[in-house]
Amino acid sequence: MPDMVQGTRQLWQRTGEALSLFLSRALTADPDDLPLVLEKLRHCLENRFCFEQWVLTRSPVQEIEAHCQDHDGLLADLRDIIAQAQTDGPSGCRSALVAFRDRVNRHLIERDSAVALACTNEALWVKPTDLRRNLALWR
Numbered sequence: 001m002p003d004m005v006q007g008t009r010q011l012w013q014r015t016g017e018a019l020s021l022f023l024s025r026a027l028t029a030d031p032d033d034l035p036l037v038l039e040k041l042r043h044c045l046e047n048r049f050c051f052e053q054w055v056l057t058r059s060p061v062q063e064i065e066a067h068c069q070d071h072d073g074l075l076a077d078l079r080d081i082i083a084q085a086q087t088d089g090p091s092g093c094r095s096a097l098v099a100f101r102d103r104v105n106r107h108l109i110e111r112d113s114a115v116a117l118a119c120t121n122e123a124l125w126v127k128p129t130d131l132r133r134n135l136a137l138w139r
Contacts, residue, residue, distance in 0.1 A: 012055070015048045016108045023101040031090045038082045045078060045104070052111055070107060077103070 022041040029037045049071040056067055077100055084093040 008055075011051065012112075015044075015051055016112075018044050019048055019104060019108065023097075023104060026097055027094070027101065029090065034085055034090045035082075038078070038085060042075070042078055042082065045075060049075070056111075067111075074100075074104060074107065 019041075022037065022044050025037045026034065026041055052071070053068060077096075081093050081096050081100060084096060
């Protein structure tokens, strides 16, 4: 079973890395590429939040509703940034993107302890073959 625990941890780590990558790309994207990068960031964020919700509902973590509200707030902020980028261009949304990146990074750090605890729960173990399939969905 240690492989399955490792699979869950790897999936958690990879989704966090993907979010960080798209946040960095959004801050350095060419004006023409920014809408596509922001859309990929939104998709990545939604996938990560689905995974987080799955983990948190199967773990002894309290206040799951508060975690879901945090997800909704972050997604709403990103939708606002996407709208701002469409009207004001990349330079008009840069400060909002920096603040959003910092907020997402804090969110990821806060959830890492929750998944470390949850990975001991057999219901959360991800088989290594499932890990490869799930990671392919996030590319």
